[in-house]
Amino acid sequence: MRSDREPETGDADDRAPDGFAPTRQGQFSRHIGPYYEKRDGEGFVRGFRVQEKHLNAAGVVHGGMLTAFMDSLLGHTVFWASGHSGRTVRLVADFVGPAKRGDWVEGRAKLIRATRTVAFVEGTLNVGGRQVMRADGVFRLSRRKSR
Numbered sequence: 001m002r003s004d005r006e007p008e009t010g011d012a013d014d015r016a017p018d019g020f021a022p023t024r025q026g027q028f029s030r031h032i033g034p035y036y037e038k039r040d041g042e043g044f045v046r047g048f049r050v051q052e053k054h055l056n057a058a059g060v061v062h063g064g065m066l067t068a069f070m071d072s073l074l075g076h077t078v079f080w081a082s083g084h085s086g087r088t089v090r091l092v093a094d095f096v097g098p099a100k101r102g103d104w105v106e107g108r109a110k111l112i113r114a115t116r117t118v119a120f121v122e123g124t125l126n127v128g129g130r131q132v133m134r135a136d137g138v139f140r141l142s143r144r145k146s147r
Contacts, residue, residue, distance in 0.1 A: 020038045021036060022035070025072075032065060032069075043077075043080065043110070047106040048105055061099040061100070063093075071091055074121045074123050076109075077110065081119075082114045085142045086141050097131060099127050099132050105132065106126050108123060109122060110122060114141065118138055119139045
């Protein structure tokens with residue numbers, strides 16, 4: 001029997017820390033995930049456990065994986081903070097350090113500003129308190145509230 005925190009892939013090394021639950025995801029994110037999330041005093045934290053499928057030829061997490069995860073984190077932050085869904089218009093990322101197999105990559109983001117049509121958001125990804133990526137994004141907001 002599968003617990004709520006076990007991955008759908010059955011990969012034994014994909015366990016989330018206590019307090020995290022699987023997120024609702026689209027097809028692409030399910031393919032590269034799973035992602036996990038928990039609420040805290042500052043909003044929410046999203047994370048994933050690095051698996052073999054996330055690595056590049058150098059044995060560290062592929063930049064495309066980190067970028068896809070960051071895009072998901074920023075988009076969810078826009079929805080959570082504004083109540084509007086958004087589409088990515090611009091994503092600028094800085095790769096600061098590596099993440100390796102078995103690492104827990106944890107992301108936080110915050111909404112900087114929102115107008116009627118666009119939202120500006122920034123986020124960071126960390127492994128054990130060490131930053132591995134930072135990014136800024138611009139999202140085009142839907143016209144109606146999603147909540």
